Amino acid sequence: MTSNTTVLTDRFATATGRAIAAGVVLVLCVAALMFVSTDLVQELFGYSQNIKAREPTFFIRISLLIGAIAAAFFLITSLSYYKRNKVAIAPWMFLSIGLVFFMIYVIVPIFQSISYSFTRWNGLYDINGIWTGEWVGLHNYKLLLNDPNFYTSLWNNLLWLLLFMLAVPIGLFIALFLNQTVRGIRIYKSLFFFPFVISQVVVGLIFTWAYNPEFGLLSEIWSWFFCETKTNIMGNLTRVCSPEPPSILGDETMATYGIIAAGLWPQIAYCMILYLTGLNNISSDQIEAGRLDGAKGWKMLRHVVLPQLKPATFIAIVVTVIGALRSFDMIATMTQGGPYGSSNVLAYYMYDQAVGEGVGRYGYGSAIATVLFLIMLVYISYFLWRMYQDEMEAR
């Protein structure tokens, strides 16, 4: 009886002790976090220049932050409330760090950006850290409705979404074609997959060169048919073409299609790899059964293979939609939205108005961002709803 109570009190004592220790560490860390500055670090470690104290300060702050988080976890886990409700609380503790960062870097900025869209602001805080903008209500949205560039960008966004979908059937076709056992097939597969490995910026550059009407691949091919080489007035060789080779990225009617074609190249590879893995998992029994029932060719594909590829198709469509909305990199490297804004999409137009080249219409840019967000919300809601449905079915 007595030994039992001592064990209990002991455990109680150590748990409380741990909680108190963790609490003290937590308070110390937080207090130190508020206190640490580059000036202090410079003083403490005797750096000759303030700028050199920045790096150590950063590391000190990070370690204090980690210390504070660890202490907080210790503190929570040693509470008796936690012990009684472990199963309910533990997942939230694991989630909490991610949630905090998700709040800071995703959720809060969304609302900030929506609130900026009702203001006129050039992106600057004055010397005292006071925001320099002014509230203008729905003004930016009214401007948007009258802005031809906005409609161009919106239309281009739509073009991207529609034409980018070509990647799915083309990827499927290539995957079916490559899904055979021939000697060296792995080499062919990796060659087809290759463009997806290259960075978007590099793809953009390669296509910009290929499209160049002066020295690009296309104009080279063009010159076989329509050009002749002459000597010009200075005795140098020059190329005279009639008609002139198309200037794809310099023409408002062709620029967007040119960029989409460049974007499709890696996207097709992506869809292809998704379908190839999907094809690997197709049950041979069903193929066999289909064959016994006399299905082949198109019928086999339509009724036996494709239904089994449904998950792959779903993912392929999802990543392609995301890819189409991520067209920013390609546009930035290939045309910067030009000529005269005709290849803009909403994302690039937003960047262009707010951040790009110091234009600094942050309010207007935020209004564009809000519209883009609303459009994407439709798609995201559908996606989440679909995921939710799948979860429910699985249960």
Next chain:
Amino acid sequence: MKFKLNFSIASIAAAALMSTSAMASDLIITFDDLNPDKKAAYDAAVEAFKKANPDINVTANNGDREAHKGSIRNALQNDSPDVITWYPGNRMGPFVDAGLFMDISDLWASDENLASNFNAIKPTMTRDGKQWGVPYSYYQWGVYYRKDIYDKLSLSEPKTWDELLSNCDVMKEAGVTPFTIGTKFLWTAAGVFDYLNLRTNGYDVHNDLTAGKIKYTDDRIRATFANWEVMLDRCSFVSTHATMSWQDAIAPFANGDAAMYVMGNFSVGQYKDAGLTDEQIDFFQFPEITAGLPRAEEAPADAFFIPAKAKNVENAKKFLSFIATAEVQSEWNKAIGQLPPNAEAEINTDDKFIVEGMETLSTAAGLAQFYDRDAPAAMAKEGMQGFQRFMLDPSTLDEVLENLDKVQAEVYK
């Protein structure tokens, strides 16, 4: 009160002690040009400053010019260096208005060199009656042309608009495209527009337009565009200009397919890199259009500013005084092939473009910064897109001008 007084005396004493005991003080400079010659000239000036001020710990940063346009916002608001490069004219406006640049009128008044040798450029550095920066370099714009092509066709430098147009006719007859240009990054088109506007309407209209006092649909601006249309028709530009950067556009110029280029003097080095020699290229001022109009020129300047949050203001001012001296300005601009804003500084008399540029600018009735520096950035962006569109398809003129009016009404509020 008494306590406060005591405290301030104590702090002054402490500061005095600190400054004597800690011999070394800091200076952080942020520059924005990585082109080899520009970088070398900057490094040389910093080295000279270090030598002259051994007790100052100088940290010299340098970064890409386009990236700097974005990063300066952060630099001024959070993480200020003591000296930073930026553009004068309207481009410094937002930062001056937000109080992010330090007013250095006192330096302009107390430094004898700044007070007496920078009169020509002082208005450019002035906003709200105060001076905000010190320029280290500027350069002329004009028409660079292939002298050998001109000689071959027995043409001479045009002095008037008609001479230019008839020159163009001869060139086209001979299969030469009169002008090269690369408008992919838009600003080159603004150079052509500025000159047409300065020659058609003069300096005041340029300033009023970029200050938002004149509409784009104004008859005077329409006259400028009418001249531009004539120029597009009779003096055509290379057809693929929308896909080329200004460097790409040098290729047809160097190959002899195009004969003229409306450009800034920073481009001369690139012509020479492309294989052209001093004998093959030359420079003339953009010809007169409206007879009798006082001749104004484009002369964009580059300058150093002190952020309001700078920590070592005294050292920063020392540096600005230093780079304003005639010796430093001479060395610096000789190295980069540009012009020193300091009237006492020497220029490189072996460089015919510099000599001619000096001549051009010192006799000019007014100096414009450049469309995209005189106009606010948001206006400039739309404006230059409009210019490019007009160049590709002159029939869109009305649409372009009406859209620019709309943007203007919004931007200058």
